Ligand SMILES: *[C@@H]1O[C@H](CO)[C@@H](O)[C@H](O)[C@H]1NC(C)=O
């Protein structure tokens with residue numbers, strides 16, 4: 484029976500591989516409370532997302548704006564897939580983000596987190612002073628000192644994510660999202676994919692990308708690797724409520740149920756520090772109101 488040891492190893496590997504596709508946010512044996520059982524790092528001390536508490540965020544005047552290059556409108560072939568957990572678009576390596584410390588990161592993919600289940604509509608992962616925003620966009624990058632994402636993903640300085648929070652506006656649709664949202668119907672089922680013929684990531688981000696919160700955390704999905712330099716933009720992406728509704732209700736998960744609430748709960752900050760390069764963080768409510776009155780005065784004038 485000597486041959487049975489490698490066979491057993493293979494069987495275990497198979498079981499493990501099968502298991503790894505079964506994690507969920509709220510249903511089944513491997514819901515987020517149980518991720519650490521299969522993925523021990525998910526129980527670590529430097530996890531993401533977190534609640535960004537503006538009173539505790541430290542202003543660091545030496546943090547420069549991110550240099551986002553190749554983010555402008557571009558033609559090409561950009562695969563978009565429903566992977567059963569979210570909608571994900573593959574990005575070209577010509578998209579680069581250089582952080583204030585000079586580290587250059589190469590874009591890999593972008594995806595979304597949203598809510599939509601029953602009465603609870605919000606689904607951002609990071610929260611601001613406990614407030615959950617309607618959705619969140621993540622642009623995942625890897626450190627350019629590594630040859631590929633696959634290599635970088637297990638290195639301690641391997642990854643960086645540029646994140647933006649989405650808010651609902653009453654001022655019509657955000658046309659920079661129209662193409663993306665119109666194509667969600669084509670990838671309704673997990674495993675379905677299509678190819679976008681153009682991308683304009685810069686315009687899918689907030690108008691002002693200079694100011695951000697920065698901290699060291701993890702991937703927000705298994706295996707929750709603690710090697711992510713997070714940059715969460717202070718300003719938000721406006722989408723209309725109809726656009727939000729389509730994002731929340733167009734794709735289904737592995738059980739053929741509408742993919743709702745694909746966000747992880749916030750994790751303890753522990754002894755980490757969140758920094759920002761904006762000296763006076765805006766009051767969210769005032770920021771929204773002032774934009775509303777500015778837009779109103781534009782409409783009225
Ligand atoms: C931004 O990064 C790009 C490519 O990484 C580089 O060519 C460009 O000079 C940088 N711009 C600034 C202002 O540093």
Ligand SMILES: *[C@@H]1O[C@H](CO)[C@@H](O)[C@H](O)[C@H]1NC(C)=O
Nearest residue numbers: 672673735736737738739740
């Ligand atoms: C999901 O629904 C589609 C279309 O009705 C069907 O073809 C497919 O078999 C279903 N999958 C599961 C896992 O139920």
